[in-house]
Amino acid sequence: MAASMFNASLFLLQASLIVLFALRSANAGGLIDGFYNKTCPSVEAIVRETTISFISRAPTLAAPLLRLHFHDCFVRGCDGSILVNSTKNNQAEKSALPNQFLRGYQVVDAAKAAVEKACPGVVSCADILALVARDAVSAMKGPHWNVPLGRRDGNVSLASEAFNNLPTPADDIATLKQEFQALGLSVKDMVVLSGGHTIGTAHCFTFANRLYNFTGKGDMDPSMDKNYIAQLKKKCAPTDNTTIVEMDPGSFKNFDSDYYTLVSKRRGLFQSDAALLNDSETSAYVRLQASSHGSTFFQDFAASMVKMGRIGVLTGNAGEIRRHCAVIN
Numbered sequence: 480m481a482a483s484m485f486n487a488s489l490f491l492l493q494a495s496l497i498v499l500f501a502l503r504s505a506n507a508g509g510l511i512d513g514f515y516n517k518t519c520p521s522v523e524a525i526v527r528e529t530t531i532s533f534i535s536r537a538p539t540l541a542a543p544l545l546r547l548h549f550h551d552c553f554v555r556g557c558d559g560s561i562l563v564n565s566t567k568n569n570q571a572e573k574s575a576l577p578n579q580f581l582r583g584y585q586v587v588d589a590a591k592a593a594v595e596k597a598c599p600g601v602v603s604c605a606d607i608l609a610l611v612a613r614d615a616v617s618a619m620k621g622p623h624w625n626v627p628l629g630r631r632d633g634n635v636s637l638a639s640e641a642f643n644n645l646p647t648p649a650d651d652i653a654t655l656k657q658e659f660q661a662l663g664l665s666v667k668d669m670v671v672l673s674g675g676h677t678i679g680t681a682h683c684f685t686f687a688n689r690l691y692n693f694t695g696k697g698d699m700d701p702s703m704d705k706n707y708i709a710q711l712k713k714k715c716a717p718t719d720n721t722t723i724v725e726m727d728p729g730s731f732k733n734f735d736s737d738y739y740t741l742v743s744k745r746r747g748l749f750q751s752d753a754a755l756l757n758d759s760e761t762s763a764y765v766r767l768q769a770s771s772h773g774s775t776f777f778q779d780f781a782a783s784m785v786k787m788g789r790i791g792v793l794t795g796n797a798g799e800i801r802r803h804c805a806v807i808n
């Protein structure tokens with residue numbers, strides 16, 4: 480598993496350049512607050528109500544809902560391509576290895592169904608997903624931000640693109656920088672958005688190599704706190720494919736700045752978390768938030784989410800308004 484993630488990262492630079500080229504032409508950048516003021520004034524209330532009703536019953540859905548938006552935007556831009564089901568003739572993004580544990584599609588589908596009832600054929604799935612992700616973060620006591628709207632849905636969703644373009648838990652700092660930069664996101668956006676790991680869980684196999692066999696010699700990752708490794712080993716056996724652990728133990732349901740405290744103590748779960756200490760700008764940010772109880776984290780996160788939400792969007796007459804988020808019209 481770790482090996483295939485590593486392979487995925489080898490393709491990243493090449494694939495990112497192709498994506499960058501494609502995005503330049505597609506990104507009209509024309510999203511605005513209040514896009515549906517006249518055509519669907521209740522959209523935000525409907526999406527919020529639907530999202531809250533799911534999350535209040537299952538709070539662990541919040542993190543995957545945030546991830547859905549992130550995984551949508553990183554592949555072909557924020558065009559709802561992550562939501563599309565595979566068909567007989569097409570392996571869609573959601574079937575790709577890096578997306579195998581994504582969940583929460585039912586929340587987006589329910590929000591879409593409710594919105595369609597109020598204003599049929601008007602609101603894109605890509606916009607609904609951006610709103611759901613925002614509402615999920617807010618529901619975990621995180622920041623709230625205005626989501627500029629007006630995205631349209633894409634008509635292409637390819638598993639291979641997800642495999643090639645999504646960052647992996649094994650990425651080092653240079654790879655992470657390239658991946659974000661290729662999409663127009665800064666180094667600061669990268670360290671800020673990594674803070675989303677304050678909520679959610681991870682499968683043992685995504686970091687087990689750091690505990691048991693880091694360089695293939697039965698060794699541990701020297702960049703992880705030894706005491707933390709000992710704790711994690713009690714939860715994760717070397718070939719454990721099923722166990723999940725909290726990324727921010729004790730407050731995985733609270734969107735807060737604890738992630739930075741953990742990373743600064745060398746207790747980030749993934750190599751891609753630990754990598755943030757390997758660069759002067761990102762490590763300065765980690766230490767600042769850790770030492771100031773996240774003085775600017777919420778406002779930074781809101782700003783970076785808005786920026787991420789603009790990646791490669793289809794606007795105007797491009798794309799379509801899908802009737803069902805899982806099916807291209």
Ligand SMILES: *[C@@H]1O[C@H](CO)[C@@H](O)[C@H](O)[C@H]1NC(C)=O
Nearest residue numbers: 511512513514515516517520
């Ligand atoms: C939409 O409505 C809000 C609140 O009334 C207002 O602040 C905003 O300017 C409007 N936007 C557009 C594009 O009409």
Ligand SMILES: *[C@@H]1O[C@H](CO)[C@@H](O)[C@H](O)[C@H]1NC(C)=O
Nearest residue numbers: 633634635636797798799807
């Ligand atoms: C997607 O839409 C574009 C433009 O609207 C069209 O040229 C293309 O053939 C469509 N692709 C698929 C797979 O439907």
Ligand SMILES: *[C@@H]1O[C@H](CO)[C@@H](O)[C@H](O)[C@H]1NC(C)=O
Nearest residue numbers: 691692693694695696697717
């Ligand atoms: C550690 O990794 C090496 C190289 O991939 C492999 O040959 C070895 O069997 C692994 N050891 C354990 C204990 O899994």
Ligand SMILES: *[C@@H]1O[C@H](CO)[C@@H](O)[C@H](O)[C@H]1NC(C)=O
Nearest residue numbers: 480684716717718719720721
């Ligand atoms: C974990 O998954 C791998 C690959 O699918 C499989 O070979 C292995 O037996 C699994 N290990 C356990 C403990 O289930």
Ligand SMILES: *[C@@H]1O[C@H](CO)[C@@H](O)[C@H](O)[C@H]1NC(C)=O
Nearest residue numbers: 650651652702750753754757
């Ligand atoms: C940090 O950089 C050092 C030196 O280049 C490297 O050995 C180490 O693997 C890096 N750590 C991470 C977590 O990327």
Ligand SMILES: *[C@@H]1O[C@H](CO)[C@@H](O)[C@H](O)[C@H]1NC(C)=O
Nearest residue numbers: 563564565584803804805806
């Ligand atoms: C998409 O796939 C899911 C899971 O297989 C299924 O439950 C859902 O009904 C499908 N959606 C549509 C609109 O076909």
